[in-house]
Amino acid sequence: TTYSEPYRGQFHFSSQSGWMNDPNGLVYANGEYHFFYQHNPHGLAWDTMHWGHATSPDLVHWTQKPIAMEPGVQPGTLFSGGGVVDTANSSGLKTGSLDPIVVYSNTDGVSVYYSNDNGRTFQAYDKGRKVVTVPSGVSSRDPKVTWDAARHRWVMVFWSDEGGNGVSIYTSTNLLDWTFASRYRADWLFECPDLFPLPLDGHTNQQRWVLTSASSQYVVGGFDGTTFTADGTGPQKMVNGDFYAAETFTNTPDGKTVQMGWQNGNQGSTWTGDASFPVDLGLVSTPDGPRITRTPVAGLSSLASQTQHWAGRTLTPNSNPFSGIKADIYDITAQFDVSHATAGSFGFDLHARSDGSADRTVVYDTAKQTLDGIPLKPRGGKVTMRLLVDRGQLEIYADGGLFSVADNVNFDSAADSQGIRLFSNGGNVKLDSADFTRLNTSWG
Ligand code: FRU
Numbered sequence: 001t002t003y004s005e006p007y008r009g010q011f012h013f014s015s016q017s018g019w020m021n022d023p024n025g026l027v028y029a030n031g032e033y034h035f036f037y038q039h040n041p042h043g044l045a046w047d048t049m050h051w052g053h054a055t056s057p058d059l060v061h062w063t064q065k066p067i068a069m070e071p072g073v074q075p076g077t078l079f080s081g082g083g084v085v086d087t088a089n090s091s092g093l094k095t096g097s098l099d100p101i102v103v104y105s106n107t108d109g110v111s112v113y114y115s116n117d118n119g120r121t122f123q124a125y126d127k128g129r130k131v132v133t134v135p136s137g138v139s140s141r142d143p144k145v146t147w148d149a150a151r152h153r154w155v156m157v158f159w160s161d162e163g164g165n166g167v168s169i170y171t172s173t174n175l176l177d178w179t180f181a182s183r184y185r186a187d188w189l190f191e192c193p194d195l196f197p198l199p200l201d202g203h204t205n206q207q208r209w210v211l212t213s214a215s216s217q218y219v220v221g222g223f224d225g226t227t228f229t230a231d232g233t234g235p236q237k238m239v240n241g242d243f244y245a246a247e248t249f250t251n252t253p254d255g256k257t258v259q260m261g262w263q264n265g266n267q268g269s270t271w272t273g274d275a276s277f278p279v280d281l282g283l284v285s286t287p288d289g290p291r292i293t294r295t296p297v298a299g300l301s302s303l304a305s306q307t308q309h310w311a312g313r314t315l316t317p318n319s320n321p322f323s324g325i326k327a328d329i330y331d332i333t334a335q336f337d338v339s340h341a342t343a344g345s346f347g348f349d350l351h352a353r354s355d356g357s358a359d360r361t362v363v364y365d366t367a368k369q370t371l372d373g374i375p376l377k378p379r380g381g382k383v384t385m386r387l388l389v390d391r392g393q394l395e396i397y398a399d400g401g402l403f404s405v406a407d408n409v410n411f412d413s414a415a416d417s418q419g420i421r422l423f424s425n426g427g428n429v430k431l432d433s434a435d436f437t438r439l440n441t442s443w444g
Contacts, residue, residue, distance in 0.1 A: 003443040005268045007392040007410045010329045010441040011303055014266065014274035015052055016064040019044055021273055022192060022214075022245035023260045024051055025083030025103040028252050030118045033059050034101065035260065035275065036068055038080055044272045049078045051105075053119055059258065059278045060299040061442050068122055069105075074113060075128030080192055081105035082144035084154065084175065085251040086114075091175040093125070102175050104143035109133045110158060112176060125176060132170055132178050138162045142192045142214075145175070146250065149197075151225040155181070157195045157211070167193045167211070169228065182227045188235050189213045192245040195228065198257055198283040200290055208283055208290055212238065214245045216261070220283065220290045232289050239294070240374055243276055243406040257281040258297060265408035266392040276406050277388060277395055284400070293401030296388060300331065306438040313431040315346060315424040321431070322348075322420040327438050328413050332387045334422070334434040339381030341366050342427030349421035350389055351411045358421065360394055360409045362387060366429070372396055376403055382432065 008014065018041040025036035032055040039052030051069035054062045069078050083103035086093065093114045094100045101115045103122070109130030113122040125131070134140045140160035148155045148171070156170040156178060166185035170178040191214035200206040208231075209223040217235035221228055239246075239261070246261030261276040277300070282293040310321050315336075336346065345365045349358035364371050364383055371385060376398055388395040391413060396405040411417075422434070 003441070005270060006413065007266060007268050008271070009266065009274050009390045009392050010443065011060065011300065011439060012263070012274045012277055012390050012393050013054060013062045014271050015039060017270045018042065018052075019046055019272045020052060020262070020275075021046060021264070022080040022262050023247045023275060024080050024105070025101070026247045026249040026258075026260060027083045027085050027101055028249055029085040029101050030098050032057060032118070033249065034083070034119045035062065036083070036103070036119070037275070039067065041067060044267065051078060051103075051122075055119070058299040058302065059297050060302055061444065063444070065120065068115075068119060069113060074122060075124050076106040076111045078105050079107050080142045080245065082146075082194070082247060083250065084145050084147070086175060087251070090173065104145055104156065106130065106143075107141045108139065110143045110156070110178070131176060132156070132158075134160055134162065134168075140168070144192075144194050144247065146196050148223075148225060153225075155195065155223075155225075157193045159189065159191050159193055165190050167195070169195070169226070171225070181225075184211065184228050186219075186235070188215075188217050190215070192247070194246070194248055195223070196248050196257055197223070198281060200283050201285055202282070210281075210283065210292065212246065216243055216246060218292060236291060238292050239404045239406050241406045242408045246276070248281065259294070261406070263393060263406055263408055268392075274392065277393075279401075279404075282401065284402070286402070291402055294397065294404045295401045296386075296395070296397065300388075300439070301437070303439040303442055304331075304437045305440045308436045310431065310434040312433075315343070315422065315429050315431050317343075317424055317426070320421050320423065321434065322422045322436065325420050325436060326415065326418040327420060327436075328411075328418055329391060329439045329441070330389050331437040331439060332389070332420075332434065333384070335382055335384040335432040336364070337381055337430040337432050338364075338366055338378050338383050341429040343424035343429040344426040346424040346429045347422075348387060349419070349423060350387070350394065350409075351417050352419035352421045353417050354419070358419075359411050359417065360407070362394075362396060371398055371403065372405055374403065374405065
């Protein structure tokens with residue numbers, strides 16, 4: 001496979017072949033980022049869950065590796081879970097010179113699997129014995145482990161329906177023996193939880209903890225090493241659109257909290273599903289409380305092949321600053337001053353054709369104050385949007401990363417379908433600036 005099929009993401013990871021769903025065991029270990037994923041190598045639909053594997057030096061260029069875990073070879077159900085790097089060999093599982101990668105999986109209890117060859121092969125710890133058990137009749141899955149630096153120990157969360165939907169929290173000092181800490185009950189918490197600290201407004205001494213769930217809902221709160229206490233009430237939504245079962249990486253070299261999720265709708269002749277583009281997570285104070293920000297990792301700029309910049313223009317109906325451009329995969333950032341806008345709406349037609357049609361339109365509605373149908377208030381009279389356009393994916397970021405959309409679009413890559421129309425409807429709007437970056441493929 002050359003990754004050149006129609007709709008195959010060129011800077012989004014997808015399995016070379018077969019089905020993928022959730023990202024699993026995201027770690028930085030022994031000089032590379034590791035992306036494991038729920039994988040069926042035998043077909044294009046969900047079945048016989050394996051853990052697929054890919055590695056990257058920079059979160060942008062991925063190399064497909066052989067399957068890491070296979071049902072029947074490794075005991076257990078091999079459903080979703082997280083991973084850590086045991087740099088201190090606290091588990092005693094280390095046999096060679098590399099840092100062990102320790103991952104967690106299984107349903108209705110938790111099993112440990114570990115690799116001493118940098119994720120190429122895994123062994124089940126103690127024949128797959130469940131190191132955490134749940135009462136019979138209780139469903140549970142998706143263990144995720146994080147380092148709790150304040151307490152010098154590991155913390156695990158997993159979903160279960162014990163007493164209703166929620167997460168169980170366990171702690172450990174050696175990655176193998178786990179002690180029950182508490183249970184956080186919430187109806188919205190279903191599948192693939194993640195619990196991790198983030199500095200508030202960049203201040204490492206003002207750390208808050210974030211608890212997320214598969215559908216990208218989250219709450220911010222405090223974690224005292226035993227109990228998680230949410231600051232406010234209901235959960236917030238992190239991403240709109242086709243985005244599920246995200247995980248954050250552990251052990252990142254720069255200490256950043258990088259997240260990748262699963263986009264379910266992308267399918268071609270040889271594969272199904274792909275990963276969302278990795279983002280750095282942040283936490284900022286807002287009048288409504290702390291909120292997550294998502295920013296595409298800076299490494300994307302390594303794919304830049306051509307850039308173009310516009311500044312201080314007035315957009316009028318039928319003026320298109322992008323008229324000279326034909327592009328397939330690209331990154332656009334545009335800032336509009338809407339304070340004196342007379343346009344009812346403005347935005348971008350993506351993969352536009354000369355007959356006026358386009359594969360996808362991204363619209364800001366000045367009266368409703370919505371971007372792509374989702375509320376987005378101007379800040380100081382400005383609306384700024386960033387669009388990442390790949391062959392099968394569209395991501396929209398705005399409002400300093402407080403707003404994000406992940407969508408699945410089968411873009412037509414034919415030469416006459418590669419136009420970009422920056423439009424305004426029914427009046428004018430000021431374009432403060434726009435930056436276009438044409439991207440190269442990330443596949444080698
Ligand atoms: C989420 C999920 C997880 C489970 C996995 C199985 O998409 O249902 O809860 O572990 O997929 O593939």
